[in-house]
Amino acid sequence: MPHNPADAPYPLSVANAHVIRTxxxxxxxxxxxxxxxxxxxxxxxxxxxxxxxxxxxxxxxxxxxxxxxxxxxxxxxxxxxxxxxxxxxxxxxxxxxxxxxxxxxxxxxxxxxxxxxxxxxxxxxxxxxxxFANAISETGGKTVQDIQTRFVEDGEQVVINGRKGYCTGSLYAHWLGVLALDGADKAHLAFVPRATPGLTVVDDWSSIGQRNTASGTVLLKDLRVAQFNVFKTYRSYEHPTLAGPFAQITTAAIDAGIARAALRDTLSFVREHARPWIDSGLDKASDDPLTIIQIGKLSIQLDASEALLERAGKVMDSVREAPGEDGVARASVAVAKAKVLTTEIALEASTRLFELGGTRSSLAHHNHDRHWRNARVHTLHDPVRWKYHVVGNWLLNGVNPPRHDWS
Known part of the structure; x- marks a missing residue:
């Protein structure tokens, strides 16, 4: 990152959206x-x-x-x-x-x-x-919940100082949601217009995947925000809410989309460009029985992941009006199950594309590697190995999933 990072330029037009009704x-x-x-x-x-x-x-x-x-x-x-x-x-x-x-x-x-x-x-x-984009996470702490950004009250405003990372969408945002702690270490969320003095968006996201998410750095220097724009977000986890499952199901859906994209391009490439293996005795790669088996397996795995994703959404819908401890636990477990399968199929489908498409599928002009890069990076959001633990511990020991954005 530059020694003195400048606010990243990006043209923001006046918002003029259609309103969807159903x-x-x-x-x-x-x-x-x-x-x-x-x-x-x-x-x-x-x-x-x-x-x-x-x-x-x-x-x-x-x-x-x-x-x-x-x-x-x-x-x-x-x-x-x-x-x-x-x-x-x-x-x-x-x-x-x-x-x-x-x-x-x-x-x-x-x-x-x-x-x-x-x-x-x-x-x-x-x-x-x-x-709206986030300025929530930080990169230097012991865990993702180690937040150093602070704010102090000053009349009708609060003043924020800190440094944020993984600020997805920050470059494109009209508003940023900034997470900061008060003197009692309680987390508050402040909504800040993009052009506010003291807020600097640094376009330094350099990951191999999800390249255009603008998930870079946001700097906060004596940033003044009206008290009206500040929300006591810590309260979302002091009692049962769907805040955690909500964050997780939206993440799982991205992985499902990556898997769909990888399978779509696999089907197209195998039909149009891949060559059959010499020992198959066939004229077309799409007639190869071993390839057909793999395609069938990928489709079944994708359908299973999407079915669990839809089911998780329905569980959340069923408890939306009155979540409660049990309802939130059931929702968290349902989403965790979906997250496991969407993670696994995103990685599997994006890898099999090359195996079934052959060497020519790896040529740069196809850019098929973006699917694997996207899957590999986005599924790092939170460790899926802990989803197995959440589900197993709930079933075996009756332990409810933890309440935070990663569960």
Missing amino acids: DAEAIDVAHKVAAFLLEGDAERDRLRQVPAEVVDVFSNSGLWGITVPAEFGGAQVSYATLAEVITIISAADASLGQIPQNHYCLLEDIRLQGNDEQKAWFFDLALKGNR
Whole structure:
């Protein structure tokens, strides 16, 4: 990173979004946006660039506002529908599928902890097409929950100082949700307009995968924010809420989308370009029985992961109005099961593409490696090995899953 990082430039147009009214409309719009995004996916990944008009088409479609509660003018789609929307978009462009993931989580924070005036103000912004990004995680602590960013109250404002990493979507955002601790080490979330003095977005995300998520650094220096923009997010985990399962199901849906993309390109490449193995005695790779078996296995695994993802959404929907300890535990376990399979199929499908497509499938101009790179990077979000532990411990010992964004 530069010694004196400058605020990263990115053109932000005035938000002007369509308002989606129903779950069915959300799915329909998602398919239309996905068709548009798929056209330039490989090239955008290759260049590490997303034109501003592409992001605008995505957010102005109305998909970024579909979780706004009905009482505030939104569609309030089901959790199952939200997961499917994210999967559809991520299958077209996994980076762009990820950038509203934290946006949705931030809207959930507003739903859980905002007062009516705050909800009306910020939900209206979301419905108009404003994009929210996170400045939550930090890279230097012992664990992901080790937060050093602090704020102090100063009249009608708070003053924030700190350094954030993995700030997905920050480059493209109209607003950033900044997590900071008060003097009692309680976590608060402050919503900050992108151009606020003291807030610097550094476009330094250099990962091998999810290249265009703009998950770089955000610097906070004497950043002043109105008290009205501050939410007591720590309360979301002091009693049972769906904040954790919500964060996890949106993440799992991205992995499902990556798997869909990898299988889609595998089918196309095997049909059109792959050569049969010399010992098969066949004229087409698509007639090779060993290849056919692998394709069938991948399809079954993908269907199973998506079925668990949909089921997890339905479990969450069933307890939404009155979560409770048991309801949140069941939702967390259901999402954990889906997360295991979406992680595994994303990695498996993106690897098998090369095995079944042959050496020519690895040529740079195809850019098929983006699927494996995306899967490998995004599935590192939280260790799936702990999902097995969560499920097993709940079943065997009756231990409820922990309550945080990674469970």
